[in-house]
Amino acid sequence: MDSLATLASATWGGPLLVLALMLPVxxxxxxxxxxxxxxxxxxxxxxxxxxxxxxxIAAAIIHQGxxxxxxxxxxxxxxxxxxxxxxxxxxxxxxxxxVLCAVGLYxxxxxxxxxxxxxxxxxxxxxxxxxxxxxxxxxVFLGQDLFNLYVALELxxxxxxxxxxxxxxxxxxxxxxxxxxxxxxGSVLYLLxxxxxxxAYGTLDIPMLSARLASGDPIAPAALAAAALMTAGLLAxxxxxxxxxxxxxxxxxxxxxxxxxxxxxxxxxxxFLILRLWFDVxxxxxxxxxxxxLAALGAAAILFGGVLALRQARLKMLIAYSTLxxxxxxxxxxxxxxxxxxxxxxxxxxTPGAWTGGVLQLVSHAFAKAAMFMxxxxxxGALGHDQLRGLGGIGRVLPMTVFAFALAGLSLMGLPPSGxxxxxxxxxxxxxxxxxxxxxxxxxxxxxxxxxxxFRVLAPALSTRGPxxxxxxxxxRSRELVVLGLALCSVVLGLVPFSSFGLVQIGRLGATGxxxx
Amino acid sequence: MSSVTLFGLCxxxxxxxxxxxxxxxxxxxxxxxxxxxxGSGVLLLFGVIARRGGGVVAGNGSDPVAQAxxxxxxxxxxxxxxxxxxxxxxxxxxxxxxxxxxxx
Numbered sequence: 249m250d251s252l253a254t255l256a257s258a259t260w261g262g263p264l265l266v267l268a269l270m271l272p273v274x275x276x277x278x279x280x281x282x283x284x285x286x287x288x289x290x291x292x293x294x295x296x297x298x299x300x301x302x303x304x305i306a307a308a309i310i311h312q313g314x315x316x317x318x319x320x321x322x323x324x325x326x327x328x329x330x331x332x333x334x335x336x337x338x339x340x341x342x343x344x345x346x347v348l349c350a351v352g353l354y355x356x357x358x359x360x361x362x363x364x365x366x367x368x369x370x371x372x373x374x375x376x377x378x379x380x381x382x383x384x385x386x387x388v389f390l391g392q393d394l395f396n397l398y399v400a401l402e403l404x405x406x407x408x409x410x411x412x413x414x415x416x417x418x419x420x421x422x423x424x425x426x427x428x429x430x431x432x433x434g435s436v437l438y439l440l441x442x443x444x445x446x447x448a449y450g451t452l453d454i455p456m457l458s459a460r461l462a463s464g465d466p467i468a469p470a471a472l473a474a475a476a477l478m479t480a481g482l483l484a485x486x487x488x489x490x491x492x493x494x495x496x497x498x499x500x501x502x503x504x505x506x507x508x509x510x511x512x513x514x515x516x517x518x519x520f521l522i523l524r525l526w527f528d529v530x531x532x533x534x535x536x537x538x539x540x541x542l543a544a545l546g547a548a549a550i551l552f553g554g555v556l557a558l559r560q561a562r563l564k565m566l567i568a569y570s571t572l573x574x575x576x577x578x579x580x581x582x583x584x585x586x587x588x589x590x591x592x593x594x595x596x597x598x599t600p601g602a603w604t605g606g607v608l609q610l611v612s613h614a615f616a617k618a619a620m621f622m623x624x625x626x627x628x629g630a631l632g633h634d635q636l637r638g639l640g641g642i643g644r645v646l647p648m649t650v651f652a653f654a655l656a657g658l659s660l661m662g663l664p665p666s667g668x669x670x671x672x673x674x675x676x677x678x679x680x681x682x683x684x685x686x687x688x689x690x691x692x693x694x695x696x697x698x699x700x701x702x703f704r705v706l707a708p709a710l711s712t713r714g715p716x717x718x719x720x721x722x723x724x725r726s727r728e729l730v731v732l733g734l735a736l737c738s739v740v741l742g743l744v745p746f747s748s749f750g751l752v753q754i755g756r757l758g759a760t761g762x763x764x765x
Numbered sequence: 766m767s768s769v770t771l772f773g774l775c776x777x778x779x780x781x782x783x784x785x786x787x788x789x790x791x792x793x794x795x796x797x798x799x800x801x802x803x804g805s806g807v808l809l810l811f812g813v814i815a816r817r818g819g820g821v822v823a824g825n826g827s828d829p830v831a832q833a834x835x836x837x838x839x840x841x842x843x844x845x846x847x848x849x850x851x852x853x854x855x856x857x858x859x860x861x862x863x864x865x866x867x868x869x
Contacts, residue, residue, distance in 0.1 A: 326830075327830070395834050395837075398838075398841075399837065399841060402841045402844075402845070405845075406844065406845070406848060409848065409852075410848075413852070413855075416855075416859075417859075418856065418859040418860045421852055421855050421856045421859060422856060422860075422865050424852055425793060425849065425852045425853060425856060425865060426865050428845070428848065428849055428852065429787070429793075429796055429797075429800070429849070432800050432845050432849070433784075433787055433800070433803075435841075435845075436783075436800070436803050436804055436807055439804075439807050439811075439838060440780070440807045440810070443807060443810055443811040443814055444814075446811070446814060446831060446834075447814035452834075
């Protein structure tokens with residue numbers, strides 16, 4: 249790390265990181281204290297400011313070409329806790345802010361305090377939980393200390409679980425409990441891994457730990473055990489096959505705005521930590537075998553999630569299983585980035601396209617899946633149900649919603665022009681360049697399955713036969729526009745030239761270059 | 766057998782029991798209790814590590830940082846238990862059953 253660049257960033261970029269952390273927490277307390285109708289106003293006032301902060305952080309990182317760093321209270325690690333934002337963190341902060349802004353606008357109609365009452369349970373819970381999820385996500389993306397990250401992950405879980413059961417029906421409470429139990433098992437395994445790291449190396453600060461791991465050659469068994477435990481725990485939270493059982497009922501049971509947040513953002517936080525663990529903490533230990541195992545689980549998730557999505561009778565369940573499959577793509581990054589054949593590219597000081605492809609998949613899936621869940625919410629609200637069988641002709645009644653759904657589907661399938669296409673193309677070409685053709689087959693099969701299950705939704709939705717549908721409730725045009733905007737975001741990502749994705753590589757030089765024995 | 770080994774083995778046994786209970790027991794209350802056993806086991810191991818680990822301050826015999834981490838983790842585990850029990854209470858009120866099996 250260039251010490252001069254670090255010093256410069258500490259002087260003017262660093263405090264932005266504190267702001268990104270403090271803003272949601274302060275707003276959360278304010279919303280909770282003021283309560284009633286004010287909670288919604290506080291959230292809607294805070295979200296644009298948060299978006300501004302995220303943009304400022306990304307701009308500062310691009311401007312300086314280096315990661316931002318801040319030592320809280322002036323205490324340096326190991327005793328102090330520091331915040332750190334590289335290009336990947338900034339990308340995710342920005343994605344989070346954009347998706348949450350859209351969710352906030354969309355959710356106004358669902359979580360309005362009814363007239364005549366000063367405060368209602370569900371709106372207050374939703375708006376405060378939304379801020380809590382935001383705080384947890386930002387803490388995860390900015391954390392630099394493995395224990396601090398554990399606390400951030402727990403905060404995120406505690407905020408996400410109640411979102412699942414906002415409706416209070418027995419099914420959603422059972423889904424929330426199952427989610428909580430999986431997440432708790434995951435976090436305990438993560439903590440056990442942290443304890444082993446601490447015992448073996450005496451620190452939990454990521455750069456110090458990484459330096460001590462790199463100097464101790466060969467890798468101690470304790471470090472490998474710790475990494476394995478942490479990964480297993482985080483996989484349970486990311487819902488990678490076969491630890492996915494909690495995800496479909498939880499994500500399908502939540503209210504549409506909640507599903508959007510859970511599916512687009514919350515599962516990505518634990519995936520982000522897996523990336524941190526293998527590429528930042530112990531890049532030298534990401535062996536061929538470990539990478540192949542992670543990617544094999546991802547491949548299984550792609551196929552299994554796709555097949556199960558084909559068999560669902562409800563729209564929201566179909567989208568939830570689609571999340572399962574799309575998460576699988578993220579794990580293909582590991583063998584594609586850490587492959588001997590990629591070494592010459594790394595020597596030039598560039599991270600390979602697979603890295604950009606993986607991050608792009610993360611971002612475009614976040615936009616597309618949030619748009620899809622919110623479109624499903626509009627359809628379910630207008631029809632009074634979300635059975636696939638009853639969707640015939642919905643395209644004639646809600647053309648804009650169905651169009652947004654189809655645009656988001658374009659990105660999930662990986663058809664051009666869309667962010668999903670760009671990411672899958674980068675991953676495909678990386679798998680061919682590195683001679684790992686079997687991942688190409690999986691990705692192509694996954695794309696076909698995605699096309700098939702989206703066809704099951706869109707074919708009846710766009711049919712012109714049958715009696716016209718009667719809507720139980722009209723759909724507000726402004727909410728349709730929000731969904732369409734988010735779907736367009738996922739498409740526009742594919743139209744941007746690759747060279748402008750330099751942001752996701754800042755702060756990564758050297759970190760990924762060691763990934764080879 | 767030194768006290769470090771003894772406590773280490775106790776911690777490992779607790780982790781094993783807790784993990785077994787969390788996976789095998791059908792009742793949610795038992796799962797929550799098993800999670801607490803598992804958490805206690807992990808924290809006990811953390812304590813053992815604090816006693817002999819890499820960050821031990823000379824002369825003091827124990828590492829205060831690890832103890833601070835243990836206290837924080839205890840608070841987090843307590844909050845998790847409270848949330849789980851609150852959800853379980855609501856589930857029992859709504860359905861009268863305390864397991865997740867019938868719907869999955």
